[in-house]
Amino acid sequence: MYSDVQKDDLKRRNADMSRVKPVEEDYGKPLTPERLDEMIQRVTGWALLNGAQRKITATEFRERVEPVAITLFPSILPVDVLRKAKSLQTSFQTLIYKVANDHEFMKECFSGLLSVDAFTKQLWDIYETVTNEGPAQEVSFTITRNDFMMESTEEDGAKQDCKQVEINTFAASGCGVANSMVDVHRYSLSLQDFPFEEEQLPENNSIDGLAQGLVKAWQLYKNKRAVILFVVEPCTPDHRWLERGVYRLDRSIKVIYRTFPQLIIQMSFGENRKLIVDGAEVAVVYYRYGYAPKHYPTDAEFKLRLGMERSRAIKCPTVAVHLAGCKKIQQVLAEPGVLERFIDDTDVIKDIRSTFVGLYRLDAKDSSKIITQAIQTPERFVLKPQREGGGNNLFGDDLRNYLEKIKESPERSAWTLMDRIQAKRHRNRLIRAGLGPECRNVVSELGIYGVHISTPSSVLENFESGYLIRTKSEEANEGGLCEGISCVDTPFLV
Structure with a gap:
């Protein structure tokens, strides 16, 4: 949703659209x-092909598709x-793995958060239970997508640098359509x-590499009759690309595909904590599902997640890695001296830190200053909760109003x-529904995809x-593909 200020700005931009030089130049x-x-018709047809x-979910047909939103040109x-x-991808993945396996660091990061964020607290309780029991499976398997935006480093925009938005450690989507757009x-x-x-x-x-990770994890389980379980929601076809990649390998x-409601009925456990689904x-x-509070409407869903986490199956991701991808961890890692806890190479530290922008905790003794700045100039900031999946962040007037509301609250x-x-x-x-094909700013x-597979004693992939x-x-704030805001694109390298 746009604020009133953004709506006025959007009207002005649309009125000036004819002044935007065509991308073809x-x-x-x-x-x-x-x-x-003719170009739009032929290119969208090629995209479908x-x-x-x-x-499309609002239809009587079980399988019906339309072109995803795309850019006409790279x-x-x-x-x-x-x-x-x-x-930088492998260094970021090593960092996340080390964070997820540093219990004291994780505990310190989340100490002030758990009393005010019920969803993160539930995940933390699962993490603590498994940590105290000792995991039934030592293999940690993660598919990540590290997201960046490009900033100009010079006034004329001739040079650019990438700045980290976030790293996704849970249900890193988009790989299928990204693979097809070249x-x-x-x-x-x-x-x-x-x-x-x-x-x-x-x-x-992207598909070949991520499917290779799934096959490698399956091989490490060492049972050729065992299956790979995709935990899904009905409306996202992205996982089918990965199944095809696995099939080709x-x-x-x-x-097999199962939803949370199906798993609540069909899941059981065998000897040595084997995870059994429908026999x-x-x-x-x-996991392609399970990252948002709305995915857990009752205690049954949290019990389901705990059961899978306690099982011998290899999880992608473990709940520890899920938590390590939270915004709180990102904020703490950006603080001076913290990267040094996990990385010895000073050049790697320098390169990772060069991608960070300012990240600020709001519960520190000196937080009032940055909160005041954000209220006075909200266009300079983004307010983020510990959530994935798009549509959760606050901008502009929404940011200002919400900060005014919670600035004295825990x-x-x-x-x-x-x-x-x-x-x-x-x-x-x-090229997307509801938006004309005019050339616009x-x-x-x-996003960069990657695979990380580790045991406590060695890095396997x-x-x-x-x-x-x-x-x-x-003028758009959020950037989710599922929400229809962003279009799939490719880089034209210069």
């Missing part, structure tokens, strides 16, 4: 109005920015005879204040696995 050749409708699609990105973000944008450029080199639209191996592996032993639990401990990244603006055409978010670019109108 970036590629050196104008696109005539007569050609635009390549799997850049989403499931967005120009400096090659150094993509290279840096990809190069060919879509090569097609759109070719239709208009825009010249490009193949390496300027780099291949995206090893056709003997069976993947099948589960080797790997891959509830402020549940939130993290973050500097708003001043994202580099560029131009593109956003947009900003992009770059740690690699980067492709990227996702989401592009949205510059």
Whole structure:
């Protein structure tokens, strides 16, 4: 939702839309109005053909799809920015794993939060139970997506650097459509005879790498009859890409889909804490669901999560890694001297820290100063709770009003204040329902996927696995694909 100020700004921007130079000028050749409708039709058809699609739920048909929101052309990105973000992925994944296995650090980070955030407290209780009992499975398997936005480092915008938005350790979505978009944008450029080199639209191996992680985890379980369980919600087809990736690597592996309500009925336990679902032993639990409070309407869902966490199945992620991806952890890691607790290499520390923007706790003795600044200039900040899935953050007037409400309340401990990244603006055409194809000013978010598999004694896998670019109108705050705000994009490297 937009504030009144943002609505007025949006009207002004729409009125000035004709003054935005067409994105085609970036590629050196104008696109005539007569050609635009044909381009949109052909490119969206190509997107469907390549799997850049989403499931429609409001229909009597069980399987019906439409093109996912996309950009008509790839967005120009400096090659150094993509290279840096990809190069840091393994270091970030090592950092998250070490945080998740440092009980005292986690306890200190969450100490002021648990009394005011009931959902995080429930997850923490599961974590404490399993920690006290000792885990039944020593293998930790995580699929991550590290999200960045690009800021200009010089006034003319000639150079850019990536700044971290967040790292997702639970249900890192978008890999399927991201994988398919390279060919879509090569097609759109070719239709208009825009010249490009193949390496300027780099291949995206996200599905292959993430599926490789699932197969490796399944192999580590050492039971060829065991299955991979995808915990899903009905309306997200993203996991099907991963099932196809697994199938191509090893056709003997069976993947099953279950929702929380189905698991409450079908799940049981065998000897040695084996996880059994509908008679099948589960080797790997891959969560695509379970990251939001609305996914746990009753105590039964938390009991279900505890049961799976206590089982011998390999979890992606464990509840410890789930918690390690919280905004609170991100905020504490940005404090001076904290990275040094987990990383010895000073160059790696410097590179990771260069991606951070200001992150502020609201329950410290000196928090009143930053709270006052945020109330006076809310456009400079974002207010974030410990939530995933999009649509949870506060901006602008909403941020100001909520901070006024909680600034003297213990509830402020549940939130993290973050500097708003001043994202580099560029131009593109956003092809999505309810938005015309006019060329407009947009900003992009770059996500880097990766796989990390570890035991307490050794790192078994740690690699980067492709990227996702989401592009949205510059006036939009949130950037979720599922919410229909962002469009899937690819980088055009320069």
